[in-house]
Amino acid sequence: MNQEVIDYRELAEKLIQKCKNKGADEAEVLIETGRNLNLEVRNGEIETVEESSSRGVGLRVFWGGRMAFSHCNDFSNNALDNTVAAAMDYARTTTPDENNVLPKDEGATPVDGLHDPEIAQTSMEKKIELAGLVEKLAMKDPRITKSAGARYGEGESETIIANSNGFFKGYKASACFYGVSVVAEKGEQKSSGGEYCQRRFFNDLETAEKIAEKAAMDAYEMLDSRMVETQKASVIFAPDVAPAILGGILGAINGERVLQGASFLRNSLDKTIASELLTIIDDGTKPRGVASKPFDGEGVPTQKRVIIDEGVLKGFMYNTIVAKRAGVKSTGNASRSGYSSLPGIGPHNFYVAAGKSDPEEIVRATKKGLYLKGVTGYGINPVTGNFSGGASGFWIENGKFAFPVKGLTVAGRAAEMLNGIDMVGSDLDLNKSFTAPTFRIDLMQIGGK
Amino acid sequence: MRLTSDFIGDIPRRKFLQMSMKGGIALAATPALMSQLMSCRGTQDISEDIKMDSQLLDKTIRRALAKGGEFADIYVENRVSREILMEESKFKSAVFGINQGAGVRVISGDKTGFAYTDAINENNLLRAAEVASYAATGSKTTPPVNIHEQERASFISVQLPLEGIADERRLEVMRRANQAALDYDPKIKMASISYYDEIRGRTVANSEGLLVSDALPLLFFIVQALGVGEKARHLSRERLSRHSGFEMFDDVTPEDVARRAAREAIAMLEAKDAPAGIMDIVMQNGWGGVLVHEAVGHPLEADNIAKKIGAFTGKLGKKVASDVFTMVDDGSLPNMRGTTNFDDEGTQMKRNVLIKDGVLQKYMTDILSAKQINQERTGNGRRESYRHLPIPRMTNTFIDQGKDDPEDIVASTKDGLYVQSLSGGSVNPITGIFNFTCREAYLIENGKKTTPVKGATLIGSCLDIISKTDAVGNDLAFGPGICGKGQECEVSAGQPTVRIKGINVGGSQARRRS
Numbered sequence: 015m016n017q018e019v020i021d022y023r024e025l026a027e028k029l030i031q032k033c034k035n036k037g038a039d040e041a042e043v044l045i046e047t048g049r050n051l052n053l054e055v056r057n058g059e060i061e062t063v064e065e066s067s068s069r070g071v072g073l074r075v076f077w078g079g080r081m082a083f084s085h086c087n088d089f090s091n092n093a094l095d096n097t098v099a100a101a102m103d104y105a106r107t108t109t110p111d112e113n114n115v116l117p118k119d120e121g122a123t124p125v126d127g128l129h130d131p132e133i134a135q136t137s138m139e140k141k142i143e144l145a146g147l148v149e150k151l152a153m154k155d156p157r158i159t160k161s162a163g164a165r166y167g168e169g170e171s172e173t174i175i176a177n178s179n180g181f182f183k184g185y186k187a188s189a190c191f192y193g194v195s196v197v198a199e200k201g202e203q204k205s206s207g208g209e210y211c212q213r214r215f216f217n218d219l220e221t222a223e224k225i226a227e228k229a230a231m232d233a234y235e236m237l238d239s240r241m242v243e244t245q246k247a248s249v250i251f252a253p254d255v256a257p258a259i260l261g262g263i264l265g266a267i268n269g270e271r272v273l274q275g276a277s278f279l280r281n282s283l284d285k286t287i288a289s290e291l292l293t294i295i296d297d298g299t300k301p302r303g304v305a306s307k308p309f310d311g312e313g314v315p316t317q318k319r320v321i322i323d324e325g326v327l328k329g330f331m332y333n334t335i336v337a338k339r340a341g342v343k344s345t346g347n348a349s350r351s352g353y354s355s356l357p358g359i360g361p362h363n364f365y366v367a368a369g370k371s372d373p374e375e376i377v378r379a380t381k382k383g384l385y386l387k388g389v390t391g392y393g394i395n396p397v398t399g400n401f402s403g404g405a406s407g408f409w410i411e412n413g414k415f416a417f418p419v420k421g422l423t424v425a426g427r428a429a430e431m432l433n434g435i436d437m438v439g440s441d442l443d444l445n446k447s448f449t450a451p452t453f454r455i456d457l458m459q460i461g462g463k
Numbered sequence: 464m465r466l467t468s469d470f471i472g473d474i475p476r477r478k479f480l481q482m483s484m485k486g487g488i489a490l491a492a493t494p495a496l497m498s499q500l501m502s503c504r505g506t507q508d509i510s511e512d513i514k515m516d517s518q519l520l521d522k523t524i525r526r527a528l529a530k531g532g533e534f535a536d537i538y539v540e541n542r543v544s545r546e547i548l549m550e551e552s553k554f555k556s557a558v559f560g561i562n563q564g565a566g567v568r569v570i571s572g573d574k575t576g577f578a579y580t581d582a583i584n585e586n587n588l589l590r591a592a593e594v595a596s597y598a599a600t601g602s603k604t605t606p607p608v609n610i611h612e613q614e615r616a617s618f619i620s621v622q623l624p625l626e627g628i629a630d631e632r633r634l635e636v637m638r639r640a641n642q643a644a645l646d647y648d649p650k651i652k653m654a655s656i657s658y659y660d661e662i663r664g665r666t667v668a669n670s671e672g673l674l675v676s677d678a679l680p681l682l683f684f685i686v687q688a689l690g691v692g693e694k695a696r697h698l699s700r701e702r703l704s705r706h707s708g709f710e711m712f713d714d715v716t717p718e719d720v721a722r723r724a725a726r727e728a729i730a731m732l733e734a735k736d737a738p739a740g741i742m743d744i745v746m747q748n749g750w751g752g753v754l755v756h757e758a759v760g761h762p763l764e765a766d767n768i769a770k771k772i773g774a775f776t777g778k779l780g781k782k783v784a785s786d787v788f789t790m791v792d793d794g795s796l797p798n799m800r801g802t803t804n805f806d807d808e809g810t811q812m813k814r815n816v817l818i819k820d821g822v823l824q825k826y827m828t829d830i831l832s833a834k835q836i837n838q839e840r841t842g843n844g845r846r847e848s849y850r851h852l853p854i855p856r857m858t859n860t861f862i863d864q865g866k867d868d869p870e871d872i873v874a875s876t877k878d879g880l881y882v883q884s885l886s887g888g889s890v891n892p893i894t895g896i897f898n899f900t901c902r903e904a905y906l907i908e909n910g911k912k913t914t915p916v917k918g919a920t921l922i923g924s925c926l927d928i929i930s931k932t933d934a935v936g937n938d939l940a941f942g943p944g945i946c947g948k949g950q951e952c953e954v955s956a957g958q959p960t961v962r963i964k965g966i967n968v969g970g971s972q973a974r975r976r977s
Contacts, residue, residue, distance in 0.1 A: 275652060
């Protein structure tokens with residue numbers, strides 16, 4: 015839905031001035047506007063159409079070393095005045111801290127391909143058709159008995175950050191995705207599967223055939239699954255389960271958690287923490303990357319950083335305040351989940367670098383083990399390094415998939431798991447933002463019968 | 464330095480907060496509509512204004528049904544929130560938020576059209592109605608009934624209204640919790656105290672003639688404590704949350720919450736690796752109910768039942784659990800975190816017995832799924848905000864009180880795992896496969912709770928565990944949580960102490976077999 019056009023530079027400058035007039039030493043304005051479309055198709059019929067646009071403003075104020083934040087989604091003068099007053103009022107409640115500062119202007123990293131103007135130009139019919147097609151193709155396999163629905167979604171947003179150090183910067187971004195979830199049934203057995211594809215550009219979306227095939231396979235290949243005995247064996251992580259490993263590492267390299275001692279990697283900087291086959295990268299600059307951006311949630315330019323280099327931990331992640339406290343420079347990792355949130359610390363495109371092994375070769379080289387296709391739970395605990403999850407996938411015997419397994423658990427400690435990585439695949443898909451190629455851990459505890 | 468201020472801008476604070484509750488800053492933009500809608504409960508002298516606003520709501524609903532459709536509703540929301548974080552004994556940040564908007568929905572058969580707007584005025588409401596109406600294009604219109612205000616019983620009582628609480632009192636409960644956690648044991652090196660409160664004003668109007676509104680207060684208080692031992696570290700968590708006034712902290716003190724968190728952090732420093740494999744578990748009363756919330760509750764939400772893909776499809780009236788298993792969802796329990804006066808579609812909250820003595824009684828519905836499966840509306844139509852469609856969600860969900868003495872349950876378990884608390888879990892509602900992560904657990908050896916063990920995953924399938932529940936205690940208790948299902952909502956989960964025979968535990972240690 016249309017909203018009246020606003021000059022955001024003028025608005026941002028006005029808000030910063032209002033904060034200063036109320037006594038703020040420094041102030042920051044974050045403005046976000048966006049629109050969304052969501053379509054759901056089930057059994058060939060359009061089931062849900064959701065359309066919306068929204069916008070909001072977040073104000074961060076600093077007063078005598080104290081920091082407070084307020085947000086609102088009403089752009090009338092009166093509402094904005096009250097939002098300024100609320101932030102200033104709340105600044106009186108927090109504790110002064112010399113580290114409470116805003117970044118200086120260091121420009122922005124040029125990143126190509128964040129916004130696709132074509133998405134909005136593409137007709138609604140085409141988008142509905144795409145969701146309908148992917149569902150139809152996924153249902154083609156006779157083992158697939160029901161559709162849990164196909165979905166198409168898109169969003170466009172504009173993010174603007176200005177602060178009293180004199181900068182004003184913004185960018186437009188887009189994203190679109192589609193995919194389908196299906197159910198395979200055999201007697202009393204039920205197995206669900208799904209596949210989705212997300213891109214910055216509409217024309218970069220994968221074909222419906224490819225998505226449908228993967229969704230159907232994801233469901234039917236888990237029929238007739240079994241349990242195995244409790245034992246130690248090799249575990250191969252498929253690319254889709256990479257977050258199980260990456261999430262805990264991410265929590266443990268959060269600069270603030272490190273300072274607080276709440277990280278299993280707190281004493282590991284420049285030390286070997288993993289097999290030399292493991293390299294992890296955080297990249298905010300990749301063209302068309304789904305998590306790329308020219309600057310972070312405070313306006314600090316993004317970069318491409320090696321976090322773990324051939325097993326050696328090279329750095330933690332920081333936003334401006336935590337970096338000042340640690341005596342380092344912000345790494346451009348201030349993360350925000352919208353105009354209503356304070357800057358935290360988070361990644362951009364965060365991934366395990368590709369290795370040399372053919373993924374099929376990794377399976378062939380495994381005498382006995384688990385090919386992990388699905389893992390549930392919280393992954394590695396960032397404080398203790400403890401890992402435990404529910405597991406499903408395939409049991410491998412003599413280098414071949416023997417049968418599907420589910421209802422198992424896998425567990426271990428981060429140090430042993432990371433050092434136990436003995437093969438890394440070449441199959442990295444950088445269209446995803448939180449991902450890894452196939453990799454193998456030599457030995458893990460598997461819980462079963 | 465004055466920590467509290469009586470003023471926000473030029474408006475006296477108390478007045479400002481009163482207005483916030485009624486529609487807050489929306490007053491500035493939309494003087495008539497929001498303020499009156501949010502305050503229409505219990506006041507008689509503004510009936511003329513309500514009538515005027517009702518006319519706009521009627522007009523919006525008529526526009527929504529202009530192209531076809533059998534049902535339309537409009538949901539108007541205004542949320543004023545405060546969030547303060549204390550870490551390392553410092554008040555690190557304070558956040559004040561005001562969000563408002565309205566969502567318009569049209570249902571035609573199985574089709575739903577939905578649109579929302581942030582700015583609440585006639586133009587935007589009618590435009591949202593227009594966008595939502597496309598989904599129903601060409602279908603037959605069920606003529607809307609003009610709305611009239613309806614009364615709903617209230618399950619939320621307030622003695623100390625949040626809008627009358629000075630910020631200094633919020634800071635004070637946080638300081639007290641921080642101190643109590645640090646004082647508990649020198650091994651507690653850090654506490655993190657998170658305070659959140661909000662007042663969510665809601666108005667729901669629909670084409671069946673319904674008009675209801677209220678303002679829900681919510682408090683959420685979280686204490687985390689970092690225990691540091693010679694070899695181990697543990698970050699614990701304890702939460703307290705209610706739909707109530709500030710008197711919540713008289714009932715359960717900040718010190719109580721902090722000491723519980725600190726106790727866990729210290730106890731778990733001695734934890735050994737958990738065993739792996741299938742074992743009997745005893746789950747302590749309280750938040751452990753999240754197990755049935757996930758494993759049984761989600762699969763009983765009617766949206767997947769209507770799609771005929773849910774794990775409990777076709778099982779109504781059938782025996783699905785052991786005789787000792789009765790499960791309830793009750794959104795009318797006074798002041799609890801999952802309680803509201805009516806759901807986000809305006810349906811009255813009530814006690815719904817889902818499984819009685821092992822037999823499946825009903826599914827949890829919203830308006831759409833109730834129609835699709837031809838069942839009553841159970842008051843489970845909930846939404847995170849005006850930006851989300853209502854979907855079937857749980858409220859306060861629990862295994863009902865049993866007859867067993869909790870101590871006997873442990874004593875009669877030869878070997879197993881005693882799960883004192885869970886972090887949380889998830890379920891695939893189609894296959895019913897669930898997982899949970901233990902926060903605090905102990906081995907049971909020869910009928911006694913012994914060594915603490917590290918956070919292990921528990922996994923299994925929903926139909927399996929409810930038939931394997933063989934002992935249910937007489938000590939029903941609840942815990943607060945956040946439930947995510949594409950959108951978040953506040954819930955409670957509860958249970959008495961229960962025993963489940965044979966569940967797969969994901970420890971990192973091969974199990975000693977006796």
